[in-house]
Amino acid sequence: MTQTDETSQTSETDDLLLERQLCFALTVASRSVVGIYKPILEQLGLTHPQYLVMLALWERSPRTLKDISDSLLHEPATLSPLLRRLEEAHLITRERVPGNERALAVKLTEKGAALRDQATAVPGAIRERLQLSREEVAELHQAMTGLIAATQRSGT
Numbered sequence: 001m002t003q004t005d006e007t008s009q010t011s012e013t014d015d016l017l018l019e020r021q022l023c024f025a026l027t028v029a030s031r032s033v034v035g036i037y038k039p040i041l042e043q044l045g046l047t048h049p050q051y052l053v054m055l056a057l058w059e060r061s062p063r064t065l066k067d068i069s070d071s072l073l074h075e076p077a078t079l080s081p082l083l084r085r086l087e088e089a090h091l092i093t094r095e096r097v098p099g100n101e102r103a104l105a106v107k108l109t110e111k112g113a114a115l116r117d118q119a120t121a122v123p124g125a126i127r128e129r130l131q132l133s134r135e136e137v138a139e140l141h142q143a144m145t146g147l148i149a150a151t152q153r154s155g156t
Contacts, residue, residue: 026147033130040125044118045089049082051122057092058116062107064097073148091115 018024034048041051056071057063065083069076083106086092091112097103127137 033126036126036129037122040122040129044115044122047082050086051119053079053082053086054091054112054115054119057106057108057112058119061113062105065094065104065106068106086112 014020037048037051041048044051046054052072053068056068063071065076065079069079072079083092083094087094090109093107093109095105095107097105123137127134130137132140
């Protein structure tokens with residue numbers, strides 16, 4: 001076996017090291033970052049998935065369930081229990097779209113819209129806890145967005 005063959009074989013074997021697995025790094029990073037959000041979001045009375053729904057609604061309300069689902073890359077059935085809890089907390093309302101009984105319109109209540117004022121402190125608190133600048137967060141976000149796009153192109 002030549003030196004090149006040995007190096008190639010070692011590289012391929014090293015590719016199976018846990019520390020080199022993209023899926024492992026992403027899983028741990030995701031769990032860790034969401035964990036940092038938890039105590040901050042608890043002050044707002046939200047879970048992380050609920051926060052994502054509220055972010056979508058703070059951008060635009062009302063929105064259809066399908067629109068929220070598409071924005072968050074979640075199945076509508078996954079969002080339904082979250083929406084029910086947000087409705088029980090009087091942060092949103094859910095109504096059938098007139099003329100389209102299959103479509104569900106989700107709308108912020110006054111209380112839900114007012115919660116946005118408190119939520120404006122969340123991004124800064126996260127950056128502070130992670131000790132990352134706004135630019136570093138933007139770079140990470142851009143890299144993750146590129147990764148998401150790559151997975152979508154791959155057909156998964």
